[in-house]
Amino acid sequence: MSTERKQEESILMSLLAKDSEYAFRLLYDRYSNRIYKLAIxxxxxxxxxxxxxQDVFLKLWFERKxxxxxxxxxxxxxxxxxxxLINQFKKLTREWNRKSAYNADVPINKSTDGESKLLNAEFERNFNSIINGLPQQQKQILHFTKEEGLSYNEIALRLNISPLTVKTHMARALDKIRKCLKEL
Structure with missing residues (x-):
């Protein structure tokens, strides 16, 4: 970024901190398309x-001071x-898990809305790809906790390892999932 652009942005941010709707509009016009492209x-x-x-720029407005x-x-x-985006994926994951728990034999999305189907399919493909990339033991522990609802102690007994090892594997699996979702 050029020095002139940095100064201009600094001035806009100073004006924004003083509740300037004009500065906000200029920042929105400058960056909203980039945010939209990332999200889409x-x-x-x-x-x-x-x-x-909208959420990003609302946050900018509320955090302006x-x-x-x-x-x-x-x-x-x-x-x-x-x-x-990560929060949106987490929300979809929770919905997916909830639907899976209640409708094990029913497709994830009964909606006829094409956008929803595409979104769910894309997310499911990305999420499954991340899960499949985990080491075998982490996948197993994740399955036992999320699909079968077992406690760390129960998993430890099943796998003949300590509960602390189960906890460590689970933490590593969740960290990897978070990192992969952030990279998306």
Whole structure:
């Protein structure tokens, strides 16, 4: 980023901190398309992507007084967008797990909404790819906790390992899943 652009952005952030709607509009016009492209790339849904854009800029507006004016706002916006995407994937995972628990024989999404089906299919493919990339023991422990609802002690007895080892494997599996979702 050029020095002139940094100064301009710093001025916009200073104005934003003073509740300038004009500065907010300029920042929105400058960065909303980039945030939208990032969101649509993973969500495959224009509606959900637009919601991410709105959420990111709402957060910018609510955090405006606490923002550091000499830091690049674009990096902050991208980070917030990625976190919103991760939260969206977590929400879909919870919904998927809940549906799986109640409807083991029923397809995940009965909706006729094409966007929802594409979103669920894309997420499921990415999520399954991440799970399949885990070491065998981590996959097994994840399965026992999420699918069978076993406690760490019960898993330890089944696998003939200590509960602390189960906990360690679970933590590593969840860390890897989080990292992979962040990379999406």
């Amino acid at each position: 790339r993973y969500l495959k849904s224009p509606v959900l992507a637009q919601e991410i854009v 606490n923002m550091i004016t000499d830091k690049p706002v674009e990096a902050w916006l991208i980070t917030v967008a990625k976190n919103k």
